[in-house]
Amino acid sequence: MGAGLAISASMASAQALVVSNWDGYMAPDAITAFNDATGNQAELVLHGTNEEIMGKLIASKGKGYDVVFVSSPFAEVLHNLGLAEDLDHAKIPNIANLYPQATQLSHDEGNAFSLPYAWGTTGLCYRSDLVAETPDSWMDLLEPSEDLRGKTTMLATDRWLLGAAMLAKGYSVNTVDEAELAEVRDQLIQTKGTLLAYDDTTFYAKLVSGEAELVQAWDGWCNYGIAENADIKYVIPEEGSDLWVDTMVILKNSQNKDAAYDFVNFVLEPANHGWAAENILYKVPNQPAMEALPDEFVTQFPNMGIQPDQLMGYEQLRDVGQAQRAYSRIVSEIKAAN
Amino acid sequence: MTDRKPLYLMTPALAWLTAFMVVPCLLILALGFFRRGIYGGIEYTFTLENIALVFDPLYAGIFLKSAMIAGLSALIAVVIGYAAAYAIAAAPQRRQATLLFFAVLPFWSNYLVRTYAWIVMLNREGLIAGIAHGLGWGGELPKMLYTESAVVIGLVYNYLPFVILACYAPLSRLNPEIAEASRDLGASGWTTFRRVILPATVPGIATGFVFVFVLSIGNFVTPALLGGGQFQMIGNLIYAQFLTANDWPFGAALSIFLIAIMMGLLTLQTFATERASGARREE
Numbered sequence: 001m002g003a004g005l006a007i008s009a010s011m012a013s014a015q016a017l018v019v020s021n022w023d024g025y026m027a028p029d030a031i032t033a034f035n036d037a038t039g040n041q042a043e044l045v046l047h048g049t050n051e052e053i054m055g056k057l058i059a060s061k062g063k064g065y066d067v068v069f070v071s072s073p074f075a076e077v078l079h080n081l082g083l084a085e086d087l088d089h090a091k092i093p094n095i096a097n098l099y100p101q102a103t104q105l106s107h108d109e110g111n112a113f114s115l116p117y118a119w120g121t122t123g124l125c126y127r128s129d130l131v132a133e134t135p136d137s138w139m140d141l142l143e144p145s146e147d148l149r150g151k152t153t154m155l156a157t158d159r160w161l162l163g164a165a166m167l168a169k170g171y172s173v174n175t176v177d178e179a180e181l182a183e184v185r186d187q188l189i190q191t192k193g194t195l196l197a198y199d200d201t202t203f204y205a206k207l208v209s210g211e212a213e214l215v216q217a218w219d220g221w222c223n224y225g226i227a228e229n230a231d232i233k234y235v236i237p238e239e240g241s242d243l244w245v246d247t248m249v250i251l252k253n254s255q256n257k258d259a260a261y262d263f264v265n266f267v268l269e270p271a272n273h274g275w276a277a278e279n280i281l282y283k284v285p286n287q288p289a290m291e292a293l294p295d296e297f298v299t300q301f302p303n304m305g306i307q308p309d310q311l312m313g314y315e316q317l318r319d320v321g322q323a324q325r326a327y328s329r330i331v332s333e334i335k336a337a338n
Numbered sequence: 339m340t341d342r343k344p345l346y347l348m349t350p351a352l353a354w355l356t357a358f359m360v361v362p363c364l365l366i367l368a369l370g371f372f373r374r375g376i377y378g379g380i381e382y383t384f385t386l387e388n389i390a391l392v393f394d395p396l397y398a399g400i401f402l403k404s405a406m407i408a409g410l411s412a413l414i415a416v417v418i419g420y421a422a423a424y425a426i427a428a429a430p431q432r433r434q435a436t437l438l439f440f441a442v443l444p445f446w447s448n449y450l451v452r453t454y455a456w457i458v459m460l461n462r463e464g465l466i467a468g469i470a471h472g473l474g475w476g477g478e479l480p481k482m483l484y485t486e487s488a489v490v491i492g493l494v495y496n497y498l499p500f501v502i503l504a505c506y507a508p509l510s511r512l513n514p515e516i517a518e519a520s521r522d523l524g525a526s527g528w529t530t531f532r533r534v535i536l537p538a539t540v541p542g543i544a545t546g547f548v549f550v551f552v553l554s555i556g557n558f559v560t561p562a563l564l565g566g567g568q569f570q571m572i573g574n575l576i577y578a579q580f581l582t583a584n585d586w587p588f589g590a591a592l593s594i595f596l597i598a599i600m601m602g603l604l605t606l607q608t609f610a611t612e613r614a615s616g617a618r619r620e621e
Contacts, residue, residue, distance in 0.1 A: 051378075051581050056377040077377045121580025150481060152524040158568045158582055194461075197484045209463050321376050328583035329396070336400055 017042040017259040020053050021069040025117075025246075026031045026267075027275040043288045056078060057083060062154035062251040066260040072107040072245040073159075075114040075317040080319070084113040085250040091261040094268035095293040101308035102285030105245055106316050114247040115264055117273075118220075121241035121303070122160055125222035126214040127207055129231040135214055138237045139166035142191045144214065151192045151213040153206060156198035158324075158331045159317050161188065164243050165217055171244045173315050176323040179333045189337040207232055218244065219303040226301055234303045243314040245285075251252050277304065283311075354459070365598065369590035378584035388591035398574070401595070404572040407486065408554035411493035415550045416543055418494070419501025423542075426502070427509035449496060453563050456492050458592075459481060460564075484566030492560040497553055501546035508542040509535075535612045541611040548607040552600045572596055 017029070023046045027033070031044045047053035050070050053075065057065060062083040070078070078084040089095055095103070095111065110116045124135050132147055133140075142165060147246050155161055161175045165184040174191050175181065189298055204225030206212035217225075217234070225232040248267065250260045267273060274289035281301055284290065285308070298305040320327065370388050373381040426437045439531040444452055449472065459465045460483040467479050482488060558573030563570075570578075571593065579589030583594060 051580055051584050053584075054378055054584065058375075059375070079380075081377055086445065153566075192440065192568065195566075195568065198568060199566065209461070211462050319377070322374075324583060325374070325585060325588075331578075332400065332570060333396060334574060335568065335574075336396060337402070 012267070015041075015255055017066045017256045018044045018045060018064065018093065019043070019067045019263060020047050020065055021048065025069060025276070025280065027272065027279070030267075030272060030275070032265060033272075038259070038262050039291065040256075040262060042107075042259065054078075055127055057251070060117075062253040065251050066254040066256050067244060067263050068249050068251065069117060070107065070249060071117075072114070072247055074315050075247045075249050076319045078249055078251075079108070079113045082220060083252055085110060085252045085254065085257070086110075086261075087113060087115070087250065087263070088099060092265045092268065094265045097268050097270055097273070097286045097288055099285050099287050099290075099308040101312045104312070105243075107245070107318060108247075114249050116244045116285045117248050117267070118276055118280070118284050119217045119243060119245045121236050121311065121314060122155070122163065122216065122218050122244065122305065123222075123234060123236040124243050125207060125217035125225060125232060125234050127210070127229075127231055128233045130210065130213045131227050135235060137239055138239050140237075141216055142168055142187055144194050150196055152194060152195055153197050153199040153203045153212050153215040154191070155203075155216050155218075156200045156325045160216070160218075160242070161198065161331060161334075162327060164188075165191075165240070167237070167239045170239065174318045174320055175220060176320055176326065178326075180316060181330060185333055188330075188334045192334060192337060204228075204232070206319070209215065219306070220280060220282040223301045223303065232298075236271060236306075241314045243311050243316045245316060246282075265305050278316075281332050344510075357444060361467045366590045366593050369587055369592050372587050374585045374587050376581040378586075382584055388587045389594075391588060391590050392595055398444070400570055400575055401572055403569070404555050405599075406553045407493070407571060410548045411490050411497070411554045412550035414490065415494045415498050415501045415597055416505075416547050418544060419498050419546055420505045420539075422508050423499075423505035427512075438503075438506065442499045444496075445499055449559065450563075452496060454493055456488065456495070456564055460491075461487055481562065484568060487567065487571065488564040489561050489571075492564040493550070493554045493557060497550040498559070500549045500553075504546035504549065505539060508539040516607055533598055544607050544610045548603050552603055555599065556596055560598075566608045 017040055019042055021044060026044075030043050034040065034042055040084075041134070047056075053068055053070060054074055057068065057078065058081065068078075075084065078180070086098055092115070094117070098111075098116065102119070103111050105116060124138075124141060126135055132145065135141065141152055141154070150307045154164060159173075162184055164181070165187045166173050166175055168178070168187070169183060171177075171180045171184070175184075177271070199206065199215070203212065203215040203217055204221055207215060207225045208228045222232065222234040226234070248264050250257065250264065250308065254260050266273070268286065270286055270288040270292060273284050273286040275321070276290055277284045277289060277293060281304065283304055293304065345621055369380065371384055371386070373383050373385050373387070375381045392401075417481050422441065426434055429437055457464070457502045461467070462481070462483070464483070466482065470479055491495070513549075516538075517530055517534060521527070525533065537591045555571070558571065558577045560569075561569065561571045567574075573596075576592045576596065579585045579592065583589075
C-alpha cells in the first residue's frame with residue numbers, strides 16, 4: 001500500500017509541468033531557471049493566439065496543461081467553463097508584489113482565478129516629424145486630415161478594430177447594442193477608404209519606413225517603433241483607451257498543482273516579471289519590478305510610465321459570448337465594403 | 339487470375355489519403371451541422387443555421403468576389419503562362435530543360451518570402467517608387483500595394499509556374515509535322531495556331547486554369563499580405579472563423595462549400611481532359 005502510494009506519487013511528479021505561452025513572452029531561460037530553483041520539471045509549449053490555446057483547452061477540458069498565458073477575456077471564459085483553478089493565495093506569496101490596482105481588475109476582482117502578467121493601453125502611434133498636427137483624438141485616425149489619407153493603419157483584430165470607433169463615439173468597448181454597433185460599422189466603412197492597410201503585426205515597421213505616419217497601436221508595440229526612431233510617439237486619445245490585460249491561469253485539471261503554484265509565484269518575482277518590461281517593453285503590474293526600471297528607460301519609452309491609477313480608468317475588453325458572432329459579421333461587412 | 343499488384347502498391351497512398359485527407363474532410367463536414375457553444379467550443383445539437391448563413395448576401399458576396407479574383411488571376415496566368423510555355427517548346431531541344439528549370443526556380447523558395455518580395459517592390463517607399471524617383475519622377479505614384487491589383491499580381495506570380503508546366507506538356511508532345519502540314523495546306527501561322535495547335539493543347543490550358551483558380555480562391559496569405567487585410571477572400575473568412583471568431587461550425591460550413599467548388603472544378607477539368615484525349619485517339 002505504502003509502496004503503491006510512493007510509486008504513484010513519483011509517477012505524478014515525473015510528469016512535467018506544462019506551461020503554454022506566446023513565443024518570446026517570457027525570458028528564454030525562465031523555464032530552466034525555474035527548474036533549477038525549485039527542482040521541478042517544467043516544459044514550455046507555445047501558442048500563436050488566444051484562440052489556438054482556447055481551442056485545445058476546451059477540447060481537452062484543460063487536461064494536459066498546467067499553466068496557460070491568455071488575455072483576460074479568455075481567462076474569464078476558462079473560469080466560466082469551470083476550467084480555471086480557484087487560486088489559493090497562500091501558495092502565491094509574491095502576489096504581494098502586484099500593484100493593489102492589479103488585484104481589482106474588473107474581469108477578476110481579487111484574483112480569484114487569474115494573475116495579471118502584463119497590461120497596457122491601445123492608442124495612436126505616430127511619426128511626430130511627419131504629421132502636420134499632433135493627434136489627440138480617435139477621430140484623427142477615423143477621419144484623417146487630407147495629408148494623412150492613405151498613410152494610416154488600424155488593427156485587424158475584431159475587438160480592437162471595433163474598439164477604436166466605439167471609443168470615438170463614447171460607447172463601451174463591450175457594447176452589444178445593435179444601433180451602436182451599426183453606427184460603429186458605418187464609421188469604419190467610411191474610414192476604410194482612407195487607410196493604407198489593416199495591420200496587427202508590422203504597423204510599427206511601416207512607421208519606421210515612413211510608409212505610414214499614424215497607426216492604431218498597442219503601447220508596447222509602439223515602443224518597438226520608438227526604439228528604432230525617436231520621432232515616433234505614442235498618445236492615448238482624449239476619448240480614452242481600452243485596458244488590455246494578459247494573465248496567467250492555473251488549470252483546475254492540472255496534475256501538478258503545487259508545481260503550478262510554484263511557477264506562477266516564480267514569475268511574480270520582481271526580477272523575473274521585470275524581464276518582460278525591459279525586453280518586451282510591456283508594462284507589468286508588478287510594483288517592485290516597475291520601480292526598478294531605470295529612469296532613462298521610462299524617458300525613452302514614456303508609455304512605460306503610465307500609472308496604474310490611469311490604467312484603471314479604462315474599460316477592459318470582456319468576453320461578449322454569442323455577440324462575438326455579431327462582431328465578426330460587422331468586421332466582414334467592413335471588409336466586404338468598397 | 340487478376341493481377342493484385344496495383345492494389346498492393348496503391349494501399350499505402352490510399353491509407354495515407356484516407357487518414358489525413360478524407361477523414362478530416364468528413365469531420366469538417368460534420369462540424370458544419372452543429373451549433374457554436376456560447377464560449378467558442380461546439381455544442382452537439384443539429385442545426386442548419388450555419389449552412390443557411392453561407393447564403394446570406396454578405397457571405398455569398400465574399401464567395402463571388404473571391405471567385406472573381408481567382409478567375410481573373412487564372413486568366414492572366416494562362417495568357418502569360420501559355421505564351422511562355424509556347425516559347426519554351428519552340429526553343430531548341432537542348433535549351434528547353436534549362437528554360438523550364440528557370441520557370442520553376444521560384445518554387446524552391448518559400449511562398450511567404452516570395453510574397454514579401456512584392457511588398458518590398460510595391461510599397462510607397464519601395465523599389466519601384468525608388469526607381470521612379472531616381473529617374474526624376476517628382477509626383478506621388480498611385481497606390482500599388484494593399485490593393486486588389488496587388489493581390490492579383492501576387493497570385494499570378496506565385497502560380498504561374500503551374501500553368502507553364504501544364505501547358506508545356508501538351509505543347510512539347512505536339513508533333514511539329516502537324517503544324518508543317520497545316521502550313522503546307524495553305525493555312526497562315528495564326529490559323530495554324532488557332533485551328534491546330536490551340537485545340538490540341540486545351541487540356542493543358544484547362545489544367546493550368548483550374549489549378550490557379552482552385553489555389554487562388556482558397557488563398558488567405560496573399561490577400562492578407564498584399565491586400566493589407568482590406569478585403570476578405572473566402573480563405574480569410576474561414577481563417578477568421580477558426581482563429582479569431584472561434585466559430586468553428588460556421589468556418590466548417592464555409593469550408594464545405596469551398597471544397598465543393600474545388601472538387602466540382604477539378605472533376606470538370608478531369609472530364610474535359612479525358613474527352614479531349616479520347617477525341618484525339620478516335621481521330
